[in-house]
Amino acid sequence: MAGNAPAVIRLMSESLASKIAAGEVVERPASVVKELVENALDAAAAHIAVLCEEGGRRLIRVTDDGSGIGEADAPLLLVRHATSKIRDEEDLEAITTMGFRGEALSSIAAVARLRIRTRTRESVSGVEVRAEDGEVTIVEAGCAPGTTVEVRDLFHNTPARRKFLRTAGTEFGHVMETVRRAALAHADKSFRLVHGGKTVFNCPPSSLADRVARLMGEEVLEGMGEVDARAMGPKGLDIRGIVGRPELTYPAPKALYTYINGRPVRDRTVTRAVLDGYGGLVAAGRYPAAVIFIDMPPSEVDVNVHPAKTEVRLRDGSAVYRAVRAAVERALRRGGGGGGG
Structure with missing residues (x-):
């Protein structure tokens, strides 16, 4: 090795490392x-409100009426990998939370x-973290x-990221789809x-059928069939939806929503x-409207694939495929109905 060669490997600053890591979680x-x-x-x-500008x-x-965060936990809110949701490696086999x-x-x-x-219900006052x-x-x-x-001025300190954002209308379209999936x-x-001071949708608690009609349109709900099946066997798969x-049908899967244990996922096997x-019944290259929920033991699905948490690995993809296909076939054979609750 050359004794006088200058060092070319340097440790990143914490600020730079954080911005790079954020790119995996915050795309837009x-x-x-x-x-x-x-x-x-x-x-x-029980109530979640999302407001956006531009x-x-x-x-x-984003405002919610959930459990809130106590004063003692506030210093850890912005510490990377600090979480209340898992404690050890075994917990990765039994993830039931969204995050x-x-x-x-x-x-x-x-x-x-x-x-x-944020404020817990037991606290007299809350805490503000900036x-x-x-x-x-x-x-x-x-x-x-x-x-x-x-969250204000997204990517204000990373202009290279900010310039890749699309128009306000395009970005809001992605926001609306994200909230629709959760709702x-x-x-x-x-x-x-x-958005921009105008209410785009306001959905009170309801049945799944009513929620579909409100967010996807009455024409989508018309003629929908209920999916309600439990696959027999050791996997314990519950499949429901409409x-x-x-x-x-549509030329893209824009009205096809699939969830595993309540998490919206993109999975080729399920699709x-x-x-x-x-x-x-559906031509090649066309996609139906459907909302499918698959509930299974957490140990049967790995959600720790990507920070976005929309990709999963199924332990027994073949069993899931057979169960979902059979459930959809049965629902279509039964014909229309009103959808599930």
Whole structure:
């Protein structure tokens, strides 16, 4: 080795490393909304409100009435990999929460101006956490029980990322789809979405059928059949939801929503099973309208594939495929109906 060669490997600054790591979690405003809504759901919120300005580029505010965060935990809110949801490696085999990696808030704080106001129901007062350009302040605050998170000026300190954002309309379209996915999975909770001062949708707690009609349209609900099946055997798969009439199809899977243990997922095996359940009723290259929920033991699915948590690995994909396909086939044979609750 050359004794006088200058060192070319250097340790990144904490700020630079945080911005790079944030890129895996925060791709665009919709990524922020997804993480914050998931936190609200994990906090057992009954009411979730999302407000955006300029497609979420200027402001995202998510408010919930969940459990809130106590003063003692506030200093850990923005510490990477600090989480209340798992404790050890064994917990990865039994994940039941939407979030678990402890990366979301720290990643958002690395690329935006962040303010969190939160209070537990047992506390007389709440706490406010502010973060901007690596500076964090924590003060006592008066606020209602629950949590409000404000994210301003996304990517203000990473112009290379900001320039790749699309128009406000395009970015808000992704935000709206993110909230729609969550609202379809949790019809028992209320969801409100506001953009530019205008309410886009306001969904009170309802049945799944009513939620589908409100978010996907009455024409989608018409003729839908209920999926309600339990696959016999050791896997214990529960499959429920609704499937649309075969005549209503789209050139892309924009109306095909699939969930595993309440988590919206993109999985080829599940999508293929739904399509094959329709058989020859849907032309090649077309996609039906359907909302399918698959519940299985957490040990049978690995959700720790990517920070976005939309990709999963199934321990027995063949069993899931067979069960979903059979459930869709049965629902279509039974014909229309009103959808599930």
